[in-house]
Amino acid sequence: MNNELIHLSHISKSFDDKVILDDLDLVIHENEFVTLLGPSGCGKTTTLRIIAGFETPDRGSVIFDGKDITQLPPNKRQLNTVFQNYALFTHMNVADNIAFGLRIRKQSKSYIEDKIAYALKLVGLEGYEKRSVSRLSGGQQQRVAIARAIVNEPRVLLLDEPLGALDLKLRQDMQYELIRMKNELSITFIYVTHDQQEALTMSDKIVVMNQGYIQQMGTPEEIYNEPENAFVADFIGDSNLFPAVFLRDGLISVDGAEFPCVDKGFGEGRAVDIVIRPEDVELVEAGEGTVTGEVTDLIFKGVYYEMCVDVAGREWVAHSTRPCPVGDKVGIRVDPFNIQVMNKPASEDEEAVPTNE
């Protein structure tokens, strides 16, 4: 239904012999909320800067609405950026910051005034025109930065970890605000973050990146429920990530215990990885589950309890609203539908790397 707007075609980029992006290919459609998600150094910010025009790729091209804009300077591109640290002009007041782009385009005075009022209303800062930006709080500065970008009516808004500096509550509020703004403006948002929760909440499409490669692309549900490799499974949310053997279609074995699954066609006897989300691990009476283990840890997490269960030396993590005391013997059962079977990584780049994010 939506047209292709941006096509990053076979983009490669290195800094000082360090490969940041390697043959990246990405298509972004009109009116889409796309999130580039990954740990620091995965190339997500570089990708955004290439789209904005602040970096030129070593190889490959950037196609915007059918035209090659690889060599076009940033000031000639029909997109605007919201920077991580806002990058407001501190010697100007709020209105002058917002009017910056409009004045360059030589818009009329009344047009600029209307636009400032409209943008401030959109971001919820009516009446702040004459304030000095350095007197505003972090959240308010963020809103001014967004207003400054959107008054120029860009086809695409690029956001580089815009909520990174805000506290949790404000961050959650701003997530909803951003979704609302996107729907009101109906333009394309390209959003960079390392926060998987943020990505799952806001995106139409998530692009999971690691070490310069796209690991998986899909809707939040696809990324969460059907991770294609161990890196994605590990990076998106808590997970039980185990090596397993694919016995035959619909049956796998973990540490010798057989679990039915729904996946097919991995090849009999092949080594695979499986992922089971903690909320999909059902704890039942000892002896009633597929395997039996002992509860070694019980942590209250607010909405649920997190329990660690030791099954023959392997630790399973389970989330449940009912706590099981430490030391109890419990059975574990998993719905076949909730076991996601994945190929072992073909190269080192796809391996799960520990992240501290």
Add this chain to the structure above:
Amino acid sequence: MRNHVRFKGIKKLYIALIFIFMYAPIAMLIVQSFNKSKSRGHWGGFTLSWYRSLFTNADIGQAFVNTILLALLSSVIAVVLGTMACICMSRMRKTPRTVMTGITNIPMLNADIVTGVSFMLLFLTLRIQFGFGTILLAHITFNIPYVILSVMPRYRELNPHIYEAALDLGASPVYAFFKTVLPEIMPSILSGGLMAFTMSIDDFIITHFTAGAGVHTLSTKIYSEVKLGIKPEMYALSAMIFLSVLVLLTLVQRGSNMLGVGGKED
């Protein structure tokens, strides 16, 4: 307790001594500039006549104009060159940048006499006619480090995305620099320029070696007059230079304090 009181007394005495040593010569100069008697050992009563004759002396008037013109031109040119140097240097990698910063700092620490004699030799070798031009060149050169010293820290702590944000909003690189980067570093540029202005007014040795015959600034004028005999007008002139430099330095200090407050706010 008693010890503490005694110690406090010693501290005050110490500070008083330091101030006496530092400012007694200047106080003497200022007193003598109001002395009616030409003899230094004898107080002949209060007079403003030395100041009066100072203002009617055409040579000194010319020297004054030269001094101000030199200070203005050399500080403005040094500000432009120094700021450009800061922008280039901060884009360098760490090692070349450290080397460059060191190199730009050396002229500040170098003995003025060495700098002065070197300039003289250089101009002689290049067969450049001594005069206002050679003094100006020398002043620009020794002023640049002061501008860099003031502008560099401010430029380095400037958010690099500010320039990119301006480009992103459609500004050309030149427009973006003058509209966003320059205003952000303006306080440090002004304070560096004022510092350079003061240094230029203050300088004697380097000017002395690069001036040649016929062109005088206030400091070389005072030197040549005093060499010939007692001239109380020169006391008056020196006192006025001292006061103006004091005022300028206070302004520089004020400026950099305001800069500090601005930095905290960010």
